[in-house]
Amino acid sequence: MIADVLADAEVRMDRAVEGAKEDFATVRTGRANPQLFQKVLVDYYGTPTPLAQLASLNNPEARTLVISPYDKSALKAIEQAVRDMPNLGANPSNDGNLIRVTLPELTxxxxxxxxxxxxSKGEDAKVHVRGIRRKSKxxxxxxxxxxGExxxxxxxxxxxxxxxxxxDAIDExxxxxxAELLEV
Incomplete structure (x- = not known):
């Protein structure tokens, strides 16, 4: 019984750390990275759909990302979802077939x-891990x-x-x- 509680806690804490790492990956550094768009939801026929299910993402240059939708009718919705993304500061351009997103240089x-x-995201993850500890306790x-006692x-x-x-894994x-963010 005790082993089950500890094993469950370990699995849930591991998921919390992985979630934190995924959250960290969505914060942009100096380079364009398809992971930045991991959590973008596009309104596709009234249903919020992850961008990765609607288009392929690749970066031909360091600060440029090209989004090629599988369905051309979703082009406007994808463009709007990217434009509405917080903390990006980019203006996507649509040429009718694909969307180019050029990220500005970071000051x-x-x-x-x-x-x-x-x-802040790291602190939230640590609070989540501590919550798992409290529940397990x-x-x-x-x-x-x-x-026995x-x-x-x-x-x-x-x-x-x-x-x-x-x-400690979250802190690391x-x-x-x-370091990656502060690197120029």
Whole structure:
């Protein structure tokens, strides 16, 4: 029973760290990257659809991204979704067949704003991991009548170690992303 609670906590914490890394990837650095558009939802026939399901994305140049829709009727909706993207600062151009998005050069002030945004996302991920720890601890406390106190204390220490490991993993990913953002 204790092993199940700890295993479940580990799986959920791992997912939280992966989610944080995906969130970090959506914050742009100096280069155009298809991952920037990972979470863009396009209104396709009234249904919010991920951009990756509607078009292929590639970057022929460092600051340019080309979006080639599979269905040409979705061109306007894709263009609007990209234009409405927060924190991008780009104006997509539509030539009737594909959309070119040229990202502006990042200023030092903009880079610092992105660092703040990434730190905020990192803190949210750490809060999520701590929430998982709290829920798992409650589950362990519910087992108090079924298992010994020593086993429970050992499990709580293991849970704390697990939490520290995943919080450190988020901090490490955050540090890498900050360095990437501040690199000119």
């Amino acid at each position: 030092e002030e903009r880079r610092k704003e992105f660092v703040k945004l990434v730190r 409650d589950e362990l406390d519910a087992l108090k009548s079924e298992v 020593d086993e429970l204390n050992r499990a709580e220490k293991e849970l704390d170690t697990l939490t520290r490991t995943y919080v 990913a955050l540090k890498r992303k900050e």
